[in-house]
Amino acid sequence: MRKSLLPFAAFTLAIVTLLAGAPVAQEEADVGRIGKMNLKELATLVGAVTQSVGRDTLKLQPAAQRSDCVELTRASNSFALGYRLLAEARVTLEGKPLKEVAALQTHIVQSRVITFAARVRAEEWLSRLCVSYQPPADKAGEPRYAKSEKLQTAEFTQAMIEARQAAETNLALAVAAGIGKKCPEVISAIQSIQLFVPYLEKLSKDVAKRPEALGPRASRRGLEVARGQLINAGNKLYRELGVGCRAQPPAEAEAPTEGAPPAVQ
Known part of the structure; x- marks a missing residue:
């Protein structure tokens, strides 16, 4: 057992190291490996990225309070890389039997929505506090401290589409x-809705400032309708089955603040 677990431990450590800031050549090499990963390795990747996003999101508000542009920039670049890794993982699943990859596809899309929210939050802080940021001399050659690229309109459009899919x-x-009326599935569905609804609300508010990102497949009204449907479905599921399954009651939906996004299970 110890022998079979070692590659996964090493792989997870490599991903965490990459997100923390690896040299460009190493980053490209590790990203290139994703296309050769099996489903277990891809699931490990998604979990590692999501956990990293959660840890770094916790650091945003304290860094902003200190006006720590170095840490805000590092976190922003880490979110952008995590977002890219998740996209590569999604591409790797293309062409594989849907029955085998459906659950992982769902996790990837949901994790990308959460990661996108973290990217927007980091950019908001950077635009307020760090307009003239330049990397310190001792970090000038490190990609993770380079001035982060601003989110593009097309990325907001894609985030809207993926949020609707999720x-x-x-x-x-x-x-x-x-x-099915099976308690594990009931509890899991309620928890998933509780996790996801606040991110739909935040994305809706974010794109309100970018009407150019909207279109037939990226409708803000459609996103709000989807959010309402999820809230109603979660409440209905809790009323009819959740109490008997001892599920936690659905919390009132609010947009996430600087707290860490819960990990995708």
Whole structure:
């Protein structure tokens, strides 16, 4: 058992190191490995990225309070890299049997939505506090401390599309849990909705400032409708089955603040 677990431990450590800031050549080499990963390795990657995003998101507000532009920049670059890693993982699943990859596809999309929210939050702090930021002399050659690139309109559009996809998946899981009436699935569906609804609210507020990102497949109204459907589905599931399954009652949905995003399970 110890022998089989070692590659996964080493792989997770490599991803965490990469997100912390590896040389460009090493970063490109590790990103290139993703296309050769099996499903277990890809699942490990998604978990490592999501946990890293959670840890770094916790550091944003304290760094902003200190006006620590170095730490804010490092976190922003880490979020951007994590977002890229998740995109590469999603591409790697293309062409594989849907039955085998459906759950992992869902986790990847949901993690990308959460990571995108972290990128927006970091950019907000940087735009307020660090407009004239330049990396310190002792960190000038390190990519993780280079001035981070601003989010593009197309990225907001893609985030809207992916958020709708994740919302539809969560809604389908809630419906299936209600039909199956099995407590593990009921609790999981309720928890997933509780996790995801605040990010839909935040994304809706973010794109309100970028109307150019909206379009037929990236409708703010559609996103708000999806959010309402999820809230109703979660409440219905809790009323009908959640109490008997001892699930936690759905919390009132609020946009996430600087706290860490919960990890995708």
